[in-house]
C-alpha cells in the first residue's frame with residue numbers, strides 16, 4: 113500500500129472520528145443488527161488480489177458501523193459506561209504507528225519507562241503511598257489473575273515447580289471475596305487450579321458490603337477444617353451496585369491469616385482522584401495489590417487495566433523465566449516487564465494514558481468524575497420522588513440501581529415489567545441500560561461514565577423510562 117494512499121485514507125479516518133465524536137448520538141446507541149447480519153454482508157473468503165483502502169472504508173461505513181453498539185454515545189448507561197477521549201485516541205494512533213513490542217526494556221526503553229512513570233503518576237493521583245509499582249494489562253480479569261498467582265506463590269508451596277495436581281502434601285487453598293464480587297475472581301481461581309468451590313463468597317450487609325465478621329468466621333472455620341486461605345479480594349465498587357467493601361477491616365483480618373489482599377477497584381478506584389472521594393481507598397495502603405481500569409472510568413480507549421502491587425518481588429517470583437533468546441546485557445536497574453506476568457509481548461498502552469493525564473490534569477479528571485457522581489445523585493433523586501419507582505441500592509458513585517414497582521405487583525411481575533421497560537427503552541436507540549438482580553430482585557442499572565454524558569442525557573433517560581413504563585403498564589391492563 114503506497115504511503116500516499118495511507119495518508120489520504122488515514123486523514124479521512126481521522127476526520128470521520130472527529131465528526132463521529134462530535135455527535136455520537138447521531139447513531140442508535142445499541143446496534144440494531146440481527147445475529148449474522150454483519151458476517152453475511154461480507155465476502156466469506158479473503159480477496160485474491162489486494163484492494164484499495166478506500167474500499168475497506170466504504171465497507172466500514174456500510175456494514176461494520178451498523179453492527180456497532182456505541183460505547184462513545186452519551187446515552188450509553190449499560191454495564192459500566194466508558195468512553196474514549198481525544199488524547200487517548202491520539203495515543204492509540206501513535207502506538208499503532210510505532211508498533212513496538214516492549215517485552216524487554218531494550219526492545220523499546222520508552223515503553224517500560226513511560227509505563228513506570230505513568231503508573232507512578234496514577235498512584236499519586238489516587239493518593240497511594242510510595243512503594244506501589246504498577247504494570248498495564250489488557251483487563252481487570254488478567255490483573256486479578258496475576259495478583260492471585262502472586263498470592264499462591266507467597267503461600268510457599270512450590271507450586272511453580274510441582275504444580276497442584278495430585279499433591280497430597282498440601283491443604284486445599286482458598287480465596288475469599290463477597291457475594292457481589294465480579295466473576296473474574298472466580299475465573300482466576302479456576303484458572304489457577306484451585307477449584308471453583310474454593311472461591312468462598314462472604315456474606316454482605318444491608319448495603320451489599322462484605323461483612324468483616326462473616327469473613328473472620330469463614331477464615332476461622334476453614335482453617336479449623338484444614339483449608340489454607342491464601343487471599344482475600346475486597347471490592348471498591350462492585351459490578352452490580354458499586355458497593356464498597358470495608359478494606360481497612362478486611363486488611364486487618366486477612367493479615368491474621370497471612371492472606372494476600374487484592375483490592376478489586378476496577379471501576380471505582382479512579383474515583384479516588386476526586387479529593388473528597390479519596391477515602392474510597394482508605395486502607396488500601398495495607399493491601400498487597402489493587403486493580404484499577406482506566407478503560408472503564410478514566411476516558412481511556414479499550415484496553416487498559418492497571419495492576420498495582422506493593423510486592424513486585426513475589427509477582428516476579430511467580431512468573432519470571434528467562435530463556436537464552438531473551439537474555440540481554442542491560443544495567444541491573446532496568447525492569448523487564450515480561451517478568452511480571454504471562455505475556456511476553458507488550459503493547460505501548462502507557463502512551464494513551466499518559467496523554468490523557470496530561471490533557472486533563474488532575475483537576476480536569478476529578479471534575480469529570482465528580483460530575484458523573486452528581487448526575488447519578490440527581491437521577492436517583494428523580495426516581496426517588498416519583499411514585500411507583502424505587503431505588504434499590506445506595507448510590508455510592510455514578511451508578512443508580514432502581515426499578516418500577518407497579519402498585520400491588522409481586523416480584524415476578526416486577527421483573528417482567530422492568531425487563532419490558534428496559535427492552536423498550538433500549539430498542540428506541542437513545543439510551544441503553546442494563547440490569548442485575550439483588551437478592552433475587554430484578555433491578556435496572558443506570559451507569560454514568562461517558563465523558564460526553566451530561567444532565568440532558570440523564571433527563572432523557574428518565575423521560576424514556578417513564579414513557580416506557582406507561583406503555584408497558586397500558587399494555588398489561
Ligand code: PLP
Pocket residue numbers: 192250251252253254294296347349350351376377378379405417
Ligand atoms: N471487576 C469489577 C468490579 C468489574 O466491574 C469488572 C467489569 O465490569 C471487572 C472486574 C472485569 O473487568 P475486565 O473486563 O477489565 O476484565
